[in-house]
Amino acid sequence: MVAAIALGIAAKKFAVEVDPRELAAMEVLPGINCGACGFPGCAGYSKALVTGKAEPNLCPPGGAELVTKLARILGVEATAMARQTAVVLCQGDNRKAQLRFRYLGLEDCNAAQRIAGGPKACPGGCIGLASCQRACPFDAIEITADGLAVISREKCTGCRKCLAVCPRDVIRMTPYESSVHVMCNSHDKGAVVRKYCQVGCIGCHICHKTVPDAYKVEDFLATVVYEQDAQAFEAIAKCPTKCIRDFNEAYPEGSTFLPINNDKSDAA
């Protein structure tokens, strides 16, 4: 009884004052502790928010909606960060891209990469052993039957966890508005790429010639210039290896994800 009273008094006396805004922020944050904001988990971020160490627009999983909620709690003005989405810049699955050897070991891209540089002949292509899928807290990544990682544009929140585990740097952050991507990550010369992949970029410059603003070719690899890619889709049909893809039209072959803006699928 005495102990209980003592404990009760102690609890009152030594109670840690918590800023109510911190608790409120904690309520609205996604609570998945992904670390994309740069703070140790959602609790760390909410603490940083109320102490003024962080802006309310650093949580990619929360998106624009969360920014307005947090701004209301903190009583500040805030503009949402442009939404970003991760893309696997490769469509060379095990049928389209050649393997150097049969890999029978551990199901992990980093472990496979350590064995003579990985089983894929392409030095930049997706290995497809699902390290990114396991790292994704949002279930936004699937591995196709032929071993290619594909990221859902809708489910991806832009937390970058997959980028950290990929041994081949084939996953890139891109603006959500941009749906056209050059699906290749190999800097080898065209003739070399053709030997090991049916759908790799051969650095032929045709996309750049078609829409000069939207594409650049560096080191035998074309990339979309995301700042000015409004007309990028015009080059899709021109690409000789069908390496450019509009994710609003279709996801890479074998993927079960459906493009959200696809009118055709709506009609069907």
Next chain:
Amino acid sequence: MKLRTFKGGIHPPDNKHWTSHKAIEDCPLPDELVVPLSQHIGAPSVACVEVGQHVAKGQEIGSAKGFVSVPVHASTSGEVVAIENRPHPFGTSLPAVVIKPDGEDSWSSNLQFTDPGSLTSDEVIEKVRQAGVVGMGGAAFPAHVKMSPPPEKPIRTLLFNGVECEPYLTSDHRMMLEESERVLQGVALLQYVYGAERVVIGIEANKPDAIALLKKQCADAPVEILPLAVKYPQGAEKQLIAAATGREVPSGGLPMDVGVAVHNVSTAAAVTDAVMLGRPLIERVCTVTGPAIREPKNLRVRIGMPLSHLVEVCGGLVEEPGKIILGGPMMGFTQLGFDVPVIRGSSGLLLLREEDIAKSPEGPCIRCARCVQACPMNLLPTTIAAYARRDLVVETEEYCAMDCIECGSCSYVCPASIPLVQSIRHGKAAVLAKKRNALL
């Protein structure tokens, strides 16, 4: 008499009968030699010749960079036709010097004969370094580094590894039988350098002819020939020390911490050549064997000979191999093709057929603890592997993953075909990466 050994280990079929009775044959020169500049543990050498230059046999073509590095030499006389990236046994393309032999095979005139009695131990070490001698058991660690222990760690016991516990391989066995004088000369030189009190040559009991021969030749010399139980990995450094001296190398330590140095018998022979003849390490004995080769042989090969040439000399293939392994089946490097060259650490070329390769789907761990019994380092392979696969770096390190010698015994015995060694290696890499990040 019960033979000495270590705790743990496995008994794979040794398959040495293919080549153990066959004398070493000289391998003829191919049309082209590809000498990689990175053949050893440590910093790669830097090319010091130019394309178009004529080089003599034994001439330095790559100079050492740093202390843990050794020079590389021309394996025959001829013209340097290219210095470029070529496929390397490590699985990638690495810089190599390509030599077109002129057929003369003439030694460089700079090489000197020396009377070893006139040399100080530092001079011996320098000669070994210049000759590019590395450990010839497979890991290719520069010998001169091993021969220079700090003064506070004196070497009392000098151990020679004639165990050759890897199945199939017989190159060290044949070396001991046919070139015992070169081996014993090197043993004496190394004993002189270290000033060791006890010198032991450990040989697995499945080589009775080698044991008998060396015993006879060492009757008057202060060298002990120690027959050891036939068990894998008896030839691993720490296991050999345990068997021969009863001492355990502390976790994270080196053999010199228990006053021991270990060298391969073939390394001893290379030391003899380096010190007495001034000849660099440009050739080695390589066992070409396996069910997919027509005529298994023990070949004396030059560094830089392509594997395809070795296969040709051994009568070609019986059938398309399912697996090409440079080294032994337990710890060798699997190769992507025959276009890679032999390097200083290549003790064998093993060609297996498709049907010889065990391929069973991975199952769940049934907690049978066979890997625990087999582990020669007294680790818990299944536990470490499970942590490593979940990227739990702290736990991986706590369970002493860094002490794993990657001998493969655990994977060999696992009834569930779990890739244990690979998982542990994955974990070790994660631990090292974490340590590197902590330093930054």
